[in-house]
Amino acid sequence: MTEIQVRPTVASDLIRLMGFDHSSNSETVWQLELRREAGQVAATFREVRLPRAIPVAYPRNPFSLKDEWGKRSMMYTALISQELVGYVSLVERSMDSMTYITDLVVNAAHRRRGVGSALLGAAQEWAAGRSCRRMVLEVQSKNLPAIRLSQKFGYEFCGYNDQYYLTQDVVLFFGKSLK
DSSP, X not given: OOOEEEEEXXXXXXXXXXXSOOOEXXXXXXXXXXXXXXXXXXXXXXXXXXXXXXXXXXXXXXXXXXXXXXXXXXXXXXXXXXXXXXXXXXXXXXXXXXXXXXXXXXOGGGXXXXXXXXXXXXXXXXXHHTTOOEEEEEEETTOHHHHHHHHHTTOEEEEEETTOSTXXXXXXXXXXXXX
16 A cells, blocks of 8 residues: 655645646535525435536636635645645634634545545644644535545534535535544
8 A cells, every 4th residue: 555645735835736636526416405485494415326427626726726825724735655646725713613624635646545534634633733623624515525535534514505616516514523
C-alpha cells in the first residue's frame, strides 16, 4: 500500500492544487422533494440511481483557491511519493466551537486509494486539538462518493441549503460531534 503523507498546505502548493481535476462522476444523487402545505414545509431526501453516470462540476472556482486560502483557518495537502494528490480546507468558527470542511478534493487519478480518508482524519485531528466540539462537512447532493466517505467516518446528515453554490446545486451538511 502506498504511503500517504498529509502536511499543512504551503503557498507554493496552490498553483498545482488549482490544476487538479475537481470534477467527479455520479450514478446516484440525493434528490430533494419539498412539500408545502398550510403552515408547514416538509423536505425529504431520497437516494436515486440515475440511468447513467453524470459529470458533476465542482461548485467553486478552483482558480480562486489562492485568494480563498488566506480566509481558511487551516488547509492540509496530501502527497504520495512527493506528488500532490489532494487537499482539505477548514474554517473554524470559535464562537460556536465548530469547524467546517469546505473543500475536500482528491485529484482524479488518485481517488479510491485512501487519500480522502487521510485528509478527513487530519482535519478531525486538527479540530479536536483546538477543542472544537463539532465538525460539519458540506457536500453537493450529487457527490455520492463524498457522502459515503462522510458516513464512513460517522458523520450524519444534519441539514441542507437549496441553491447554496454558484452552480445552484443543493448542499448537504453532514455533522459529527468530536467530544
